[in-house]
Structures are given as structure tokens and as C-alpha cells.
Amino acid sequence: MVKNSLKTKLILSIVFLIFVFGALAAYVVFLYSKKTFIDNEVQVLELLTIEQAQETGRVFEYSQKLVQTIAQHISSDEHGGLEIQLQDSDILHELESYNIADMYSAIYVMDRDGSTRVSTDESFVGKNYSFRDYFQHAIDGQTWIDLAVGVTSGQLGYYFSHPIRTIDGTIQGVVVVKMRPEFIHESINLPKKLSGGHIMLVNQNGVIIYADEAKRIYSSLGALDAETRQEIIDKKRFSGLDIQPLTYDAVQSDLDSIGQSKVFNIFDAGDNEQEIVAVARINELPFLIIIEEEEERYIKQALGIAWSLSVFILLAAVLAAVLIYWLVRRFLKPLSQLKETVEEISAGNLDKDININTKDEIGDLSHSFGNMLKALKSSKENIEKKVQQRTAQLEKMNKSMIGRELKMVELKKEINELKNKK
Secondary structure: OOOOOHHHHHHHHHHHHHHHHHHHHHHHHHHHHHHHHHHHHHHHHHHHHHHHHHHHHHHHHHHHHHHHHHHHHOOOOOOOOOOOOOOOHHHHHHHHHOOHHHOEEEEEEEEOOOEEEEEOOHHHOOOEOOOOHHHHHHHOOOOEEEEEEOOOOOOEEEEEEEEEEOOOOOEEEEEEEEEOHHHHHOOOOOOHHHOOOEEEEEEOOOEEEEEOOHHHOOOEOOOOOHHHHHHHHHOOOOOOOOOOEOOOHHHHHHHHHOOOEEEEEEEEOOOOEEEEEEEEEOOOOOEEEEEEEEOHHHHHHHHHHHHHHHHHHHHHHHHHHHHHHHHHHHHHHHHHHHHHHHHHHHOOOOOOOOOOOOOOHHHHHHHHHHHHHHHHHHHHHHHHHHHHHHHHHHHHHHHHHHHHHHHHHHHHHHHHHHHHHO
């Protein structure tokens, strides 16, 4: 059976404990780092999403103000009430003057019935769009924004509408500007620090209007309920498009309750990964910005810290083992000397001195051994003296007995001689 020295046992035990508690520390650091990274990223991601929503909102605000300005300049009193001629040249010229940088694919005026009277896109003239939300809300007195694929043009557009009022406030019609989508979408950019994430723009139904991954466009975040599907069909928002759901059901079901912003932590079955999804509403409009990022990125960072700590612990354990070996060897050296002395004493050398003067337990033990050795040596000397004395006595007694024997032999001889003479 292999016999391990005390020194080996001490070193192995201490190194083992370093590894155990080091591994535990690394695991705790990993969990804490992961939570810290994710909590921090949730805040950063939400802030970046809100900032992006505000930036995109400024583009919407420009067109909102523009359509209000147009409506104020085109009053029904100035243009004959409801009897605006089809493609009235004065109104058409005024509408065309507002289309700076060709931002709008169409600017048009509708009467109270929803029929288009004047439009910069002639294909709209005479068409009735009273089924559109932007008309229904504007004729009720609201400034409205909607998004749809045009039933006439077949092209996606953002529709900004505003009521035309007379001097006394009576609503006589509606002005609409149809903004080209690229002017909105160009303002939507994924922040550079989130290079591994994705960004999307969705409407109030959860349909993706724009995404940095083109394959997501015209999909819904999650499964649409029957009521929402029917609404999309009735309002002809995406005529001819087959809207298929992605796997963001938790976000889809919560869209209506989102105020300024909200963050979700979900498992994306499509990408097979855990993701952080931040959603921010654009002003108070029926549009939302969504930025997502995989959680794995931050788990990797936490793992990196944990691995670095593990390597440090490993190096510390090796260094500790070397230092412990040196210290234990130094501290146990007197014990080795004591062992050698005891072995010599066991062999009978009682003249061996124990010269260990450490001021610790080993020194105390050596001192006790020294006292024991002195007592043993004294006992041996006493025994030897007694043995010598007894030996001397025995020798003296032996000599005395031998002398008696000789005298008895001589006496016996003399007796025999006397007997013979008679």
C-alpha cells in the first residue's frame, strides 16, 4: 500500500480546496455576469429602440405638418365648396408644389363622399377610397396616418390625411399625401453596436412593413387572430399578399398594450435561440419599432469572464501548490530532523542530541522528546550502575565460594590422609 507523507496530504488537500472553491466562484461570477450583462443590455436596447422610434417619428411629423398646411391652404370656400372640378388646375399646381424631392407618390383631395377630385397621380382621380381608415378618421376631424398597399397603384405607401374645413369649421373634404416608403425606411437603421441583431417596423396589426432581413417583410410577428385577419381583408391594407406568422407570439399578443416601450425575453423558434426584443411606439401612431438581439452574445461574454477567472484560478492553484510545497517543506523540516533523531535513538544511540529550537508545536514536541531522551539516558545509566554493582557482588561471592570449595577439598584430603595413617 502506497503511503503518502503528511506534506503530500497537506498540499493535495489545499490544492483540491482551491479548485473546488475556485470552480464555485467561477460559476457564481458567470451567473452574476450573465445577469448584469443582460440587465444592462435590456436597458441599452430599450433606449436605442426609443431613440430610433423618435428619429423615425420626426419623419412622420414632417408629413403630418405638411398635410395640415395643404389642408389650410385649400379651403372649400375658395374653391367652390363641394363643386371642386376634377383635376382643378389651380389646386393641382398647388399640390405639385408641395412634392419636394419627390417624397410623395401622390397628393390628392377627396370630397366628403371619399371620391378623389384632384391628384398629382391621375390614376387616382374619380376613385373612391372611403373604405380607407385615413379617410374615415380625417372626415371625422382627425389627422391620421395609415399604411397600405394601394388598390390602384399596387404599391406600398404611408398615407397622411387631414380634414379640409371651411371658415366656420365645417368639414368639406380630405387632403391626403401618400409618402414613398423608402423615405421612412431610410431613417430606420440598426445601431452599429448591435451588429448581430435585427430591426423591424410593424403596424398596429403586427404586420412587418420593413425589416433589415427582407424575407420578414409582410409577415406578421405572430399568429393573427380571426378578427385581425378579417380587418386586414376588409380594409384592403395588403391586398393580394399572403401574410404568414413568425414566432413572436408573445410580442404580437401584447402590441395593443404597449405605451412608449416594452422589452420581451423570448425564445425564437425560427432562429432557435433566446432573444431580447425591445418594442417602442412611434409617437402615438399605429407604428412600432422593434429591435431584437440574441441573448447568446451576452452569455458568451459572461462565459469569457468565467473562463478567464478559471484560468486565473488554475494558475493560482499551481503557484499556490509550489508555495505550499516550499512552506510545508520548510515548516516540516524540523519534523524530519526529529524523525531521524528518533530513528537513531531507536537504534540505541542515546547520545544523539535534539537541536530543534523552533518556537512552535514542533519545537515543543522536540523539547518533550529531549526530556524523554534525558530521562531514558539517565535510566539507562542507573541500570548500568546497578548491573555493575551486582556483577561485582556476584564476582566477589563467586570468589568466596571458590575459596571455600578449595579449603573443603584440602580438608577432605587431610582427613583421608589421617585415615590412611591409622
